[in-house]
Amino acid sequence: MTELSLRLAVTFAQIMAEMGIVVITIATMTYFERKVLGWMQDRMGPMEVGPYGILQPVADGIKLFFKEDITPAGANKAMFALAPILTVVTALIGFAVIPFGPNITMDVFGITVKPFVVSDINIGILYILAFASIGTYGIILGGWSSNSKYSLLGGLRAAAQVISYELNVGLAIVGVILLAGSLSIVEITEAQTGGFWHWFIWGARPDGFFPIHTQIFAFVVFVISAMAETNRIPFDLPEAESELVAGFMTEYSGMRFAFFVSAEYANMTLVSCVAASLFLGGWNAPYPGTIFGYVGLEQLAWVEHIAWFAAKVYFFLFVFVWIRATLPRLRYDQLMRFGWKVMLPIALANVIVTAIAVYFFPRG
Amino acid sequence: MEQVFFFYFAFVIAAASVLVVAVRNPIYSAVALLIMFFHVAGLYVTLHAEFLAAVQIIVYAGAILVLYLFVVMLLNLRQDDRYHRQWPMAAAVGLTLVIEAVILTAMKGWTTPVIAAGTETTVGGTGNTEAIGDVLYSTYLFPFEVASLILLVAMIGAIILAKKDLGEPTEL
Numbered sequence: 001m002t003e004l005s006l007r008l009a010v011t012f013a014q015i016m017a018e019m020g021i022v023v024i025t026i027a028t029m030t031y032f033e034r035k036v037l038g039w040m041q042d043r044m045g046p047m048e049v050g051p052y053g054i055l056q057p058v059a060d061g062i063k064l065f066f067k068e069d070i071t072p073a074g075a076n077k078a079m080f081a082l083a084p085i086l087t088v089v090t091a092l093i094g095f096a097v098i099p100f101g102p103n104i105t106m107d108v109f110g111i112t113v114k115p116f117v118v119s120d121i122n123i124g125i126l127y128i129l130a131f132a133s134i135g136t137y138g139i140i141l142g143g144w145s146s147n148s149k150y151s152l153l154g155g156l157r158a159a160a161q162v163i164s165y166e167l168n169v170g171l172a173i174v175g176v177i178l179l180a181g182s183l184s185i186v187e188i189t190e191a192q193t194g195g196f197w198h199w200f201i202w203g204a205r206p207d208g209f210f211p212i213h214t215q216i217f218a219f220v221v222f223v224i225s226a227m228a229e230t231n232r233i234p235f236d237l238p239e240a241e242s243e244l245v246a247g248f249m250t251e252y253s254g255m256r257f258a259f260f261v262s263a264e265y266a267n268m269t270l271v272s273c274v275a276a277s278l279f280l281g282g283w284n285a286p287y288p289g290t291i292f293g294y295v296g297l298e299q300l301a302w303v304e305h306i307a308w309f310a311a312k313v314y315f316f317l318f319v320f321v322w323i324r325a326t327l328p329r330l331r332y333d334q335l336m337r338f339g340w341k342v343m344l345p346i347a348l349a350n351v352i353v354t355a356i357a358v359y360f361f362p363r364g
Numbered sequence: 365m366e367q368v369f370f371f372y373f374a375f376v377i378a379a380a381s382v383l384v385v386a387v388r389n390p391i392y393s394a395v396a397l398l399i400m401f402f403h404v405a406g407l408y409v410t411l412h413a414e415f416l417a418a419v420q421i422i423v424y425a426g427a428i429l430v431l432y433l434f435v436v437m438l439l440n441l442r443q444d445d446r447y448h449r450q451w452p453m454a455a456a457v458g459l460t461l462v463i464e465a466v467i468l469t470a471m472k473g474w475t476t477p478v479i480a481a482g483t484e485t486t487v488g489g490t491g492n493t494e495a496i497g498d499v500l501y502s503t504y505l506f507p508f509e510v511a512s513l514i515l516l517v518a519m520i521g522a523i524i525l526a527k528k529d530l531g532e533p534t535e536l
Contacts, residue, residue: 126418133426
């Protein structure tokens, strides 16, 4: 038992805890989405399994687990098996750099541990972008290996869409990086401490209230482009059921299908976490300090921080569902024109304006 | 420990690079290339160049290779179309590289290695990303600007190639 093995054990425990939270969030989301959609469409949603259908995710999981696993004739077996794994792994791996609580350190048997972030690497946001772009391969390879024209078309659409909108996501983030002066999500979140006017969506300098560095345009571009990257309605052209059956996952069944679906929910959760951390202050409360801190329970402040982070993330997840219930699907050429001719110029202009503003009015 | 990682990455990079040109199916080539990019990024991480590692994956694996795959899938290449008689060319290039490798191995020890100015100790204080930005906008400003100019030319060229009717009056 050396320091290295202890460190490995602690990290492994952290990963297990975080994966547990994420998987529970995914399961909750499948229920939450159907329920909210039902309410918005004046229906009840799932009601049969458990009180108010609360055990529906469990039933769904059991059902998918015992479904027959079909590999279509003429499919490329290796790629067909690889694609769902690649998609779900890249969707889950990004959570490693998300700080879901304050940046404090703990001593565990002599080694320092940051309990609320698995790995605080100095290129956190780029790491997420990198693995988000790898996730595309799962979709493309799944579409290609299925030996079905619907799947292939879905895969190709996904590739074009993700490349187009990934650019906007990257450029929208640049403004925030300029303000925080760091690529680490932990440091970006810490730079927004002290009240909602310091969140980068409002963008006041550390000593003032005036929104001189506001990132509201970047925020809008980021949320729309992130929605497109996760292939959600109104950007779900890779799986448009009226034209492509189910797009790249047409030929998938059982657990492999479940992998694709849970990857979609994991990606939604991940971009919600990123949006909350970059633009809405992450685990910071909208007022300076914490209520627990004011009443003298400073050691419990992390509970409040985590609650705020969860509230922001679930707000974004609700917005995802809300938009699904509201907007119809875009046509393919509209999608491309919107990405390249509307989102991209706004994102580029935001980078230039923010750079000039930071140069003339430096932060602290 | 670092040695173990280095040899692992180096071995996979070499093996995957051979696979890229050796396998028959172009999709497998692309996947081998993806594995190769990943391990090159891993090599950067062992050198404490995390920024380069992330950019390597975002740019090469995330954008360029996806476009390759895109084209390969759309064209649906026949295997016999892909392999022309390229043996003389391949032999010439291979021979040159082997000779170069032999000469370099033979010359090892004759020349003293030139130590780069930016060692790890100078980089460590500011952080990898800042160090790259600093060097890019001071020492290597001119090559950087030239590269961006070339990219601009390529962009304009692509637009002109794609829009053949640019000179003609548009009909409404």
